[in-house]
Amino acid sequence: MQLDDLYRRVIMDHYKNPRNRGLFEDDSLKVELNNPTCGDRITLQLKVEDGRVKDARYAGEGCSISMSSASMMTESVKGRTVEEALDLAGRFSRLMQGEEVNFDDYEDIEALAGVNKFPARIKCATLAWNALRKGIDEEERQHS
Numbered sequence: 001m002q003l004d005d006l007y008r009r010v011i012m013d014h015y016k017n018p019r020n021r022g023l024f025e026d027d028s029l030k031v032e033l034n035n036p037t038c039g040d041r042i043t044l045q046l047k048v049e050d051g052r053v054k055d056a057r058y059a060g061e062g063c064s065i066s067m068s069s070a071s072m073m074t075e076s077v078k079g080r081t082v083e084e085a086l087d088l089a090g091r092f093s094r095l096m097q098g099e100e101v102n103f104d105d106y107e108d109i110e111a112l113a114g115v116n117k118f119p120a121r122i123k124c125a126t127l128a129w130n131a132l133r134k135g136i137d138e139e140e141r142q143h144s
């Protein structure tokens with residue numbers, strides 16, 4: 001199916017040409033999370049200033065789904081307010097539950113829609129977004 005091919009291309013593009021991969025060389029907020037199913041791990045760094053995600057980077061090893069999802073997630077949240085980033089995370093959860101969700105503000109994410117048919121793969125795709133939630137929680141704890 002043409003659409004599937006397109007989606008696969010988008011996923012492979014993020015996997016082979018990752019955006020925001022490699023950590024900052026400073027002490028920006030850092031969170032680590034692993035996928036309990038396979039043990040793969042992601043490290044996420046966020047620079048949050050004035051309630052906005054100024055920058056985000058990640059490192060880790062994992063399958064193409066998890067790594068491309070991390071690339072998309074970091075790219076999509078950069079420059080957004082914390083609320084907007086959490087809204088994206090919420091929409092991603094709904095996408096993984098099989099809902100039709102609009103990602104006009106970062107269309108590449110829609111390429112992961114088909115993943116919802118494979119429960120083990122949902123964990124792969126969701127890893128980066130769970131790391132984002134954990135990072136924002138951590139940030140709010142440090143500044144409250």
Ligand code: FES
Nearest residue numbers: 037038120121124
């Ligand atoms: Fe099996 Fe990710 S846990 S593909």
Ligand code: FES
Nearest residue numbers: 038040063066124
């Ligand atoms: Fe480990 Fe996908 S198989 S994150």
